[in-house]
Amino acid sequence: MAKENGVSEYLLRIYVAGETEKSKHAVRNLRKFCEEYMDCKYEIEIVDLMKHPQLAAGDQIFAIPTVVRKLPTPVKKLIGDLSATKKYWWAWTLSIELIGTDNNGRIGHSKIWW
Amino acid sequence: MQAKKSRSPTASKLVKVPTGIKGFDDIMMGGLPGGRSTLVAGGAGSGKTMFGMEFIVHGATEFNEPGIYVSFEENIDDLKKNFASMNFDLTRLIDEKKIIIDHVFIERNMIEETGEYDLEALFIRLGYEIDSIGAKRVALDTIEVLFSGLTNHAVIRAEILRLFRWLKDRGVTTIVTGERGQFTLTRYGLEEYIADCVILLDNRIDNELSTRRLRIIKYRGSSHGTGEYPFLIGKAGITIFPITSIRTDYKMSMQTVSTGMPIMDEMLDGKGYFKGSTVLVSGTAGTGKTSLGAHFVDAACRRGEKCLYISLEENQGQVVRNMRSIGINLQQWIDKGRLKFHVARPAMHGIEMHLLMMEDEANRFKPQNILIDPITDFTMVGGGREVKSMLIRLIDLFKARGITIMMTELIRGDIRVEKPETYISSLIDTWILLRNFEYGGERCRGLTILKSRGMAHSNQIREFVMSSDGIKLLSPYIGPEGVFMGSIKLSQEAKDNARILNIKREIQHKHDMLEEKMLEYEAKMLAVKTQQKVEESDLKKGLAMAEQDLQILLGDREQLSRERKMKAQRP
Numbered sequence: 001m002a003k004e005n006g007v008s009e010y011l012l013r014i015y016v017a018g019e020t021e022k023s024k025h026a027v028r029n030l031r032k033f034c035e036e037y038m039d040c041k042y043e044i045e046i047v048d049l050m051k052h053p054q055l056a057a058g059d060q061i062f063a064i065p066t067v068v069r070k071l072p073t074p075v076k077k078l079i080g081d082l083s084a085t086k087k088y089w090w091a092w093t094l095s096i097e098l099i100g101t102d103n104n105g106r107i108g109h110s111k112i113w114w
Numbered sequence: 115m116q117a118k119k120s121r122s123p124t125a126s127k128l129v130k131v132p133t134g135i136k137g138f139d140d141i142m143m144g145g146l147p148g149g150r151s152t153l154v155a156g157g158a159g160s161g162k163t164m165f166g167m168e169f170i171v172h173g174a175t176e177f178n179e180p181g182i183y184v185s186f187e188e189n190i191d192d193l194k195k196n197f198a199s200m201n202f203d204l205t206r207l208i209d210e211k212k213i214i215i216d217h218v219f220i221e222r223n224m225i226e227e228t229g230e231y232d233l234e235a236l237f238i239r240l241g242y243e244i245d246s247i248g249a250k251r252v253a254l255d256t257i258e259v260l261f262s263g264l265t266n267h268a269v270i271r272a273e274i275l276r277l278f279r280w281l282k283d284r285g286v287t288t289i290v291t292g293e294r295g296q297f298t299l300t301r302y303g304l305e306e307y308i309a310d311c312v313i314l315l316d317n318r319i320d321n322e323l324s325t326r327r328l329r330i331i332k333y334r335g336s337s338h339g340t341g342e343y344p345f346l347i348g349k350a351g352i353t354i355f356p357i358t359s360i361r362t363d364y365k366m367s368m369q370t371v372s373t374g375m376p377i378m379d380e381m382l383d384g385k386g387y388f389k390g391s392t393v394l395v396s397g398t399a400g401t402g403k404t405s406l407g408a409h410f411v412d413a414a415c416r417r418g419e420k421c422l423y424i425s426l427e428e429n430q431g432q433v434v435r436n437m438r439s440i441g442i443n444l445q446q447w448i449d450k451g452r453l454k455f456h457v458a459r460p461a462m463h464g465i466e467m468h469l470l471m472m473e474d475e476a477n478r479f480k481p482q483n484i485l486i487d488p489i490t491d492f493t494m495v496g497g498g499r500e501v502k503s504m505l506i507r508l509i510d511l512f513k514a515r516g517i518t519i520m521m522t523e524l525i526r527g528d529i530r531v532e533k534p535e536t537y538i539s540s541l542i543d544t545w546i547l548l549r550n551f552e553y554g555g556e557r558c559r560g561l562t563i564l565k566s567r568g569m570a571h572s573n574q575i576r577e578f579v580m581s582s583d584g585i586k587l588l589s590p591y592i593g594p595e596g597v598f599m600g601s602i603k604l605s606q607e608a609k610d611n612a613r614i615l616n617i618k619r620e621i622q623h624k625h626d627m628l629e630e631k632m633l634e635y636e637a638k639m640l641a642v643k644t645q646q647k648v649e650e651s652d653l654k655k656g657l658a659m660a661e662q663d664l665q666i667l668l669g670d671r672e673q674l675s676r677e678r679k680m681k682a683q684r685p
Contacts, residue, residue: 017234029229049235053242060219062236063264079264080229 010042011071017064018050022081026065029082128335131179131251131287134172135165137354141330141339146311151278151288153308155299156315161326161347162291163188165315166253168351169289171202173251174212179287181251182243183215186259190215200351214243220263227265233273237280249286256291261302275307299331310334316342323495325464328354344466346474353470366390371483371518374413377587381563381572387544388568389482390516392509394539396523397548401559403522404428405580406548407485408437408444410520414483415447422481423455424472426491430455441583454479465496469504473511483518489538490524505538543567548578556601561587577603 014030016023027046034042049056049064059068059075067078130144139145146152146169156162163185170181185193193215194204207213216239243249257277260270281288290308292300299305305312312331317324327342345354370385379386387393393410397403414421425433433455434444447453456475458468476484492501505521512519539545545564550557559578563571577588591603598606 015235017238022230026229049238053238056235056239056242057216062218062220062233062239062260063231064234065231066235075224077225079225079227080231083229 013045026081150310152311160315179250323464346470374409383569391543394542401548419482421483460491
């Protein structure tokens with residue numbers, strides 16, 4: 001899953017249920033986001049709860065789809081298919097380093113923590 | 115869904131699933147609707163979690179129905195610790211695969227929502243757990259956390275509805291708990307989704323004491339007990355106290371038991387109390403109610419029976435010490451395990467709680483005799499009607515088990531009214547009244563049997579004296595001047611004794627007089643007789659002499675004549 005070789009700074013795990021269109025859509029959205037905005041090494045794990053129902057309890061999953069940011073800690077969760085997502089909202093949620101323009105229109109890397 | 119669908123019970127008959135919660139299954143006429151969901155609503159601390167957990171644990175241990183407990187609030191370790199005090203060994207049950215506890219942790223600040231989602235993961239999780247142990251029961255405590263944890267309530271509502279249908283399809287019996295709302299049964303209106311059975315738990319404050327109550331709001335397709343049922347959460351979990359579960363068809367015994375006082379037994383038709391009857395001892399302060407009770411206890415233990423002493427005022431040590439002063443050694447019976455004290459402070463609990471605790475104690479100790487000293491204290495925590503209702507249930511409960519009950523009652527004011535504070539005289543089989551009588555600057559205790567059903571009893575007032583060797587019942591002084599007790603009785607008796615003595619003396623005196631007179635007459639007669647003899651002999655002597663003289667005289671004349679005749683012939 002790793003985009004590049006080496007140790008991933010980000011570990012994102014997405015929980016879906018079955019190979020449905022909904023699931024695929026969510027996974028696609030996640031991939032797209034990561035490719036577009038993430039500059040660092042990251043890893044995406046896909047867990048199909050239909051195949052591994054026992055894994056649901058471990059990450060406290062009750063809704064589908066759910067993205068769990070396993071790394072860096074603390075663990076954060078995103079519930080939903082990521083369709084109604086804007087860039088900054090993503091960043092806010094996952095506190096991810098983004099590439100692109102920051103609030104002030106400056107180009108470069110900006111870490112958004114708020 | 116990969117899970118195989120087990121059909122819900124056929125529509126023809128509603129299957130009932132016992133919860134194992136004491137008393138609850140009785141008022142539910144069997145238990146919860148099988149294969150359906152039941153909503154248990156209640157405020158904070160009303161016992162919802164306890165209810166759910168008991169349902170799961172009893173199911174696993176008593177009814178061979180494995181269960182899943184889904185906790186949305188407390189974590190597994192906390193639950194284990196909390197229920198350990200109730201002797202629920204959750205760890206063991208989990209290891210034995212009889213139950214699964216799943217903590218669904220929804221932390222608002224860790225979760226963000228974006229786009230569409232559903233709660234399929236919860237279904238998968240639950241389905242997996244149900245399949246892994248073959249669960250028949252599920253408790254969801256409390257699913258409402260979803261509403262506070264997630265923002266898209268429309269989705270949650272739809273999903274919860276789907277969840278209940280899904281659980282029904284799987285044929286599991288489910289308890290769903292819900293926090294009570296301000297105007298609705300549950301804060302998020304769960305009652306709209308659960309149509310089969312709704313139970314409300316309530317914790318109200320009456321007279322500064324909280325009393326838990328349970329009410330069945332609906333139970334589709336079944337009859338059920340109506341009204342509010344008080345319940346207790348104690349060491350043994352939830353105990354519900356339905357009046358309907360009390361049997362009133364108990365058999366009455368013809369056997370009698372001694373009162374512990376021979377004279378008292380005599381007053382009660384020479385037998386004593388009926389076994390399994392209810393004895394009320396009413397009396398004003400300091401008339402010896404507890405002492406009478408102690409005799410009852412002592413007699414019971416002496417027979418080898420067990421006795422539960424429910425004391426609402428004095429503690430064990432105090433009673434034992436005080437009773438020793440009237441020569442009753444209760445300690446020996448405690449040591450032998452025949453006597454058990456249950457000391458409760460009236461203000462500690464609500465009235466219902468007292469009842470439950472007394473029942474609980476009786477269930478564990480299994481006594482044949484119970485003494486409640488005094489019942490009057492219950493009026494501190496409840497109104498007259500409540501106390502009466504409680505006592506009716508108490509009496510029924512214990513009577514059904516053939517327990518002989520003695521209750522003491524403190525009465526105030528004018529005892530002539532003979533109106534007990536708690537108005538339970540109609541429930542009483544034997545009613546003993548102890549009262550103080552005032553005579554000449556002294557108080558005396560008097561004992562009367564006001565009634566004793568099913569036996570001829572004495573109507574006499576007996577004087578009741580407490581001595582170092584127990585209670586003594588004395589016959590009062592009954593004389594032409596009235597009925598007296600105490601020292602008046604003694605003085606009256608002394609007076610009587612003096613009078614008797616006087617008369618006795620007089621009689622003796624008369625006897626003496628008679629004898630004297632007789633002797634006197636006898637002496638007089640002796641004297642007369644002596645005189646008679648003397649005179650007789652004197653007279654006789656005189657008579658003899660006179661006769662002699664006559665003889666002599668007559669002899670002289672003859673001689674003379676003879677001599678004359680001789681002279682005349684010669685001339």
